[in-house]
Amino acid sequence: MIPPSTDSPAHAVRERAFIGTLLGFHLRVAQLKAFGAFAKAIGDPTLTPLLLGTLSLIDDHPGINQGDLAVALVADPSTMVRLIDQLEKRGWVVRETAPHDRRQTVPRVTDDGRAALGRVKPLIRASEDELAAGLSEQERDSLLSLLRRLLP
Amino acid sequence: MIPPSTDSPAHAVRERAFIGTLLGFHLRVAQLKAFGAFAKAIGDPTLTPLLLGTLSLIDDHPGINQGDLAVALVADPSTMVRLIDQLEKRGWVVRETAPHDRRQTVPRVTDDGRAALGRVKPLIRASEDELAAGLSEQERDSLLSLLRRLLP
DNA sequence: TATTGTTATACTCTATAACTATA
DNA sequence: TATAGTTATAGAGTATAACAATA
Secondary structure: OOOOOOOOOHHHHHHOOHHHHOHHHHHHHHHHHHHHHHHHHHOOOOOOHHHHHHHHHHHHOOOOOHHHHHHHHOOOHHHHHHHHHHHHHOOOEEEEEOOOOOOOEEEEEOHHHHHHHHHHHHHHHHHHHHHOOOOOHHHHHHHHHHHHHHOO | OOOOOOOOOHHHHHHOOHHHHOHHHHHHHHHHHHHHHHHHHHOOOOOOHHHHHHHHHHHHOOOOOHHHHHHHHOOOHHHHHHHHHHHHHOOOEEEEEOOOOOOOEEEEEOHHHHHHHHHHHHHHHHHHHHHOOOOOHHHHHHHHHHHHHHOO
8 A cells, every 4th residue: 555664754744844834734644544544443444434424423413304414423424324324225224205395314223233333333443442542531532622623 | 223324424324333432534535625725725637735835845945855755744755756757747846867876866946836835835824724624723733743743 | 687767658547528318 | 495415427636556777
């Protein structure tokens, strides 16, 4: 995947460069590392962060519709369709129609879906621990709260 | 159960959810925002963060070869080829061969490339300011240093 | 035999716009 | 007329493996 570094470590090269001062660059690389840790912990490349994030968010907010899911997850409505398709194909959610507005689709987590969440959540937590291994608990909390304040 | 939508903004939905506790999720959304701010500031959708990051890194490290660039930028070697292709097509870099090892390609920034950097760097800094608009200068420094410690 | 860069290819993710059904 | 979801399609970004030149 990524070629190994020989004499000049990546951070040393970046440190004395314009990109070493940019939040955007570091956010990109940090996200790459987070994604890698997630993939390694979960083991199944078809179970992506966004897919499992969608499943857990439906579980945490019973009755939420697809549009609101898309907003909360910062995903396109058409992307959300594909995500729910995948979850439905696995039998982890079923699509139901909102009684008060039959245009709205309300995904509901099945028993199988809840069981899957029970299995993957500890793995996800472990991948987060690996990601933040170099930080103290205080620093980790501080990073999360700063990132939260960056969002709209 | 949970009322849909209009009164509950995205962050309120996430706040009481599993994903609201995950660094990985917030890194993804923060990076989306950073990318959006960058695109808006630069105006040209063909000038991506990674392309201009590559150009600036060559400028900051004259004589660096493509492989080391790929490591520093956490990019695939084949991706690096395409990036240098694009920069060369714009006349912003030229490919030269390393005298001590003729397998290595050393991209050099041209005068036009340096002029382009002079134009885009202030725009990139402005997009970073917009991204971090909600943070104090201290908090912004703190975020950057925490992100740096997350990387390998 | 190993390494650097290159090429071709395939694959994922996302965005765009048009369509349906409901309101 | 507007909205929620869906579909089809195209585009960007990236990864994979095979190849040529050089060491």
